[in-house]
Amino acid sequence: MPMVSVTFTANLQRHVTSPPADVAGGTVRDVLEAVFGVNPQVRGYVLDDQGSLRRHMNVFVNGESIADRRGLNDAVADGSEVFVMQALSGG
Amino acid sequence: MERGASGGPDRWRVTDSALLGDSVSIVYVDERDGTVYAAVNLGHYGVKLHRSPDGRSDWAECATPKYPSPPEGAEPDRCPMAGIEIPWNTELIWSIAAGGADQPGVLWCGTMPGGLFRSEDRGTSWEMVRSLWDQPARKKWFGGGLDYPAIHSICVDPRDAQRVAVAISCGGVWVTMDGGATWKCHADGMRAEYMPPDQSNDPDIQDPHCMVQCAADPDTLWVQHHNGVFRSTDGAKSWSEITTIEPSTFGFAVAVHPADPQTAWFIPAIKDELRIPVDGRVVVARTRDGGRSCDVLRDGLPQTHAYDLTFRHALDVDETGDRLCFGSTTGSVWMSENQGDKWACVTTHLPPVHCITFAPTVA
Numbered sequence: 001m002p003m004v005s006v007t008f009t010a011n012l013q014r015h016v017t018s019p020p021a022d023v024a025g026g027t028v029r030d031v032l033e034a035v036f037g038v039n040p041q042v043r044g045y046v047l048d049d050q051g052s053l054r055r056h057m058n059v060f061v062n063g064e065s066i067a068d069r070r071g072l073n074d075a076v077a078d079g080s081e082v083f084v085m086q087a088l089s090g091g
Numbered sequence: 092m093e094r095g096a097s098g099g100p101d102r103w104r105v106t107d108s109a110l111l112g113d114s115v116s117i118v119y120v121d122e123r124d125g126t127v128y129a130a131v132n133l134g135h136y137g138v139k140l141h142r143s144p145d146g147r148s149d150w151a152e153c154a155t156p157k158y159p160s161p162p163e164g165a166e167p168d169r170c171p172m173a174g175i176e177i178p179w180n181t182e183l184i185w186s187i188a189a190g191g192a193d194q195p196g197v198l199w200c201g202t203m204p205g206g207l208f209r210s211e212d213r214g215t216s217w218e219m220v221r222s223l224w225d226q227p228a229r230k231k232w233f234g235g236g237l238d239y240p241a242i243h244s245i246c247v248d249p250r251d252a253q254r255v256a257v258a259i260s261c262g263g264v265w266v267t268m269d270g271g272a273t274w275k276c277h278a279d280g281m282r283a284e285y286m287p288p289d290q291s292n293d294p295d296i297q298d299p300h301c302m303v304q305c306a307a308d309p310d311t312l313w314v315q316h317h318n319g320v321f322r323s324t325d326g327a328k329s330w331s332e333i334t335t336i337e338p339s340t341f342g343f344a345v346a347v348h349p350a351d352p353q354t355a356w357f358i359p360a361i362k363d364e365l366r367i368p369v370d371g372r373v374v375v376a377r378t379r380d381g382g383r384s385c386d387v388l389r390d391g392l393p394q395t396h397a398y399d400l401t402f403r404h405a406l407d408v409d410e411t412g413d414r415l416c417f418g419s420t421t422g423s424v425w426m427s428e429n430q431g432d433k434w435a436c437v438t439t440h441l442p443p444v445h446c447i448t449f450a451p452t453v454a
């Protein structure tokens with residue numbers, strides 16, 4: 001199983017503790033579920049009620065935005081860097 | 092805010108703060124145990140619910156109501172007005188109400204896009220009230236001002252907590268007599284100017300902005316509606332339009348005297364397309380005779396170039412019925428100790444005020 005590093009936007013720290021983590025997983029969904037398994041409160045800040053990425057959040061894998069915001073089935077490789085960020089819009 | 096301390100015994104002042112920098116959509120005090128609930132909309136991170144044992148300290152996040160999964164393969168719900176998809180997701184928490192005194196721990200929660208939730212453990216967990224969500228008429232509901240329909244008012248009958256009425260923008264007034272097992276829409280008598288004439292009396296698309304219930308006479312409910320004021324004296328079975336409210340019948344907030352069902356207060360704005368006070372003067376409208384006549388109260392309120400709008404939850408009356416408080420979009424708050432005859436400004440420096448609620452004395 002690939003090992004992946006996950007980093008959350010620093011702005012999230014104001015609301016919920018979400019330190020960087022090294023977790024195992026083959027998809028973005030696997031990786032996030034591994035983090036939520038240890039830190040369940042983070043889930044609702046990143047995913048909506050249906051488990052999709054929140055409308056104004058984004059996930060980057062090695063600098064690329066993921067394609068599957070609903071299923072989170074984008075693949076990750078060993079050593080990938082996953083960043084969970086705010087999708088900034090407006091001013 | 093508290094009264095007393097510096098400035099004299101009658102002087103109210105802001106004494107504490109919490110959840111600073113976040114948009115608070117509703118604050119609710121559970122009279123049964125003093126717990127204070129506050130819902131925040133964090134934008135990127137969604138909606139959250141917090142609670143504190145006394146509203147001063149130990150604020151902690153509790154569970155946020157969560158929508159269930161839609162049926163497999165079902166066509167998405169769409170707003171009948173705008174055609175946009177209705178998400179099965181808590182977009183806003185807009186109302187919280189305690190169950191009866193005989194139902195410790197029970198809370199109701201109204202949300203956008205129209206889901207009602209119930210908790211039996213003070214908000215530690217929530218379950219959607221499917222009996223309302225699954226009503227076929229829900230497909231007719233739509234957002235009024237906001238993108239999606241939303242439940243903003245919940246009235247639990249103090250005589251019988253199985254009787255609950257909720258008001259929805261725009262979805263009428265829905266009543267259960269059996270604790271939420273079954274529901275009926277009770278908006279007969281309301282009219283909607285924003286619909287074609289042949290649909291204006293359809294109960295399912297009415298836009299009550301706010302609904303309140305008289306504690307001493309729960310069969311009397313008052314509604315500030317999108318295009319008028321309505322009153323029911325038969326437990327929401329039927330509604331009569333009140334046309335005497337001055338200087339306008341448009342507004343969002345309404346309060347009813349807890350002991351006198353004939354006395355209610357409103358904070359009018361010009362109209363839906365002009366959401367500012369008439370003539371730039373902030374006034375409170377009061378009726379003491381069930382809407383037959385109206386007093387326009389302005390003593391202590393700004394009367395020149397004042398463009399404050401008062402949102403639907405930003406007016407409250409306390410348990411005595413004498414003290415009122417309201418806030419506005421300019422971050423101003425006014426207090427009256429005599430049913431609105433005179434007002435004193437508490438502050439003009441808050442962010443836009445979404446909600447005002449008195450914290451009753453907890454035994």
